[in-house]
Amino acid sequence: MxxxxxxxxxxxxxxxxxxxxxxxxxxxxxxxxxxxxxxxxxxxxxxxxxxxxxxxxxxxxxxxxxxxxxxxxxxxxxxxxxxxxxxHEGFVSEYVNSMKDEPDRGMDKSEEKLKIIIDYGGANIAKPLHVGHLRSAIIGESIKRICKFMGHDVIGDVHLGDWGLQMGLIITELKERQPKLPYFDENFEGEYPQEAPFTIGELEEIYPAANAKSKTDETFKDAARVATYELQSGRRGYFALWRHILNVSVADLKVNYDNLDVHFEEWKKESDAQPYIPEMVEYMKREGYTRVSDGALVVDVKEETDNKEIPPCMIIKSDGATLYNTTDLATIVERKKLFDPNHIIYVVDKRQGLYFEQIFRCAKKTKLVDDKTRFTFIGFGTMNGKDGKPFKTRDGGVMRLEDLITSINEAVYNKIMENRVETEEEARRVAEIVGLSALKYGDLSNQATKDYVFDIDRFTSFEGNTGPYILYTIVRIKSILEKYKERFPESAAKAADILPAEQIQEKNLMLELLKYNEVIESAYEELAPHRLCAYVFDLANAFNKFYHETNILAQEDIERQMSYVRLIVLVKEILEQCINLLGFEAPDRM
The missing domain is CATH 3.30.1360.70 (Arginyl tRNA synthetase N-terminal domain)
Structure with missing residues (x-):
């Protein structure tokens, strides 16, 4: 359309x-x-x-x-x-009527179906999700939904960090605490226990303890480095421990991501790329893409047109070790082999911009991908507290994501209970739905690259440019439609056209509906969920102005009343479609 x-x-x-x-x-x-x-x-x-x-x-x-x-x-x-x-009002209503009769409200899908991979999440094994993981998850999920809605084959990849020094730190700390575990006996030849020797709670305590110890105890840190090397070299006991760490961590991460309504098609890890590294490095050397610089193997990625310094992309360190660069390039090789994507999108902290510029250039220059493969880096800003500094707990620590979600839900619950009409159980359920909208909308309504202030009072307000306000608008429409169905069951069962507007608020509401297709298209082309947020806010405002000027249920002209009802049904459908693309939903009551 x-x-x-x-x-x-x-x-x-x-x-x-x-x-x-x-x-x-x-x-x-x-x-x-x-x-x-x-x-x-x-x-x-x-x-x-x-x-x-x-x-x-x-x-x-x-x-x-x-x-x-x-x-x-x-x-x-x-x-x-x-x-x-x-x-002309007739032209506007004719177009709106076409929208209501078309699948997806007349949204044209992309002409060419692309294979798109979105790399978002980026959690580390053995560490709890904290507020620093929030933006990648929320922005990435919304972009994935928008791309899917446009008709593309989209794969969301969590890309877990599971292969670095943190594994060696955990193994070394665990060895000091429980040295008699069979994983540390190099002569052990039996089957290792299927049950992990730790819970997720214990694991999340072990890592920070080990990390702190490594900063003051060089012997411990050296032992952790050795353990990391032995794990990556295939030591049987350490590999079994790593598998336990992975299983326990992923189970917990899935619960936390589910609570955010964030989902991944692939739960790939850094370690998955390791088998591709030797051949990739050999290929780069053989084809003459690399050179040796101070003992390290690098690829020059600077171009003559650059106005800023772009350092070489290091592939192998002078001591023979690999780096994140190596793993990320090998991940591109893996993705090319498994999925052959047209477009790979990375949703990462904007401070990593130069790093990913090096990676993208290196992948193109060394022909790990063809010229048609597109890379996009979406760098997001920081979520700050009211003091303008990165969001922390009251004691200055990094806040766990589940604690942040709990605090949002509790704030919404308290506001619901101020005007209590639901049971406590129902209020808790609604608070979870509304709280998620507050959290996601509060984030996504900002342009991704910008820092923003996390203000729980503003985000959970039922007035203004907030998630709860958008949901309250949808719930208001649901309530009107339910009352209409009860009072006029015969009319409610009839299909009706939307008549040309008779008053300015009615026409303005229709004009907002006309923008729908263009907004979705621009949100996709720019990979910008904040465009959707701005639109649903404008649409909600237009509806509420229409609602306050129009007594729908008391309208005596039955045909006009049915037109009003069909109009607000379309408003509800479009609002619901948009918030689904943003990653949340509306309850039936608030």
Missing amino acids: KKIIDLLEEKISKAFEESGYDSKYAGVTISNRPDLCEYQCNGSMPAAKQYKKAPFEIASSVVEKLTDKTVFKEINVVNPGFINIIL
């Missing part, structure tokens, strides 16, 4: 051509002055330079050709040459 702007541009393009001007100047935009008009075309200004005429003269001749009163209620020229457009 064509976007409303495309339909308008077709008509204005024809008018430009009939007036003797190039149709490329017929671009239409939503007006940034809704008090003056609804849409506008500003092409007369750049056209004036080509045709050596006044913009007003060009615009006037174009407007003379736009005589279709079924489309244009008003169309006029404003100095120096703006073409201001107000649409």
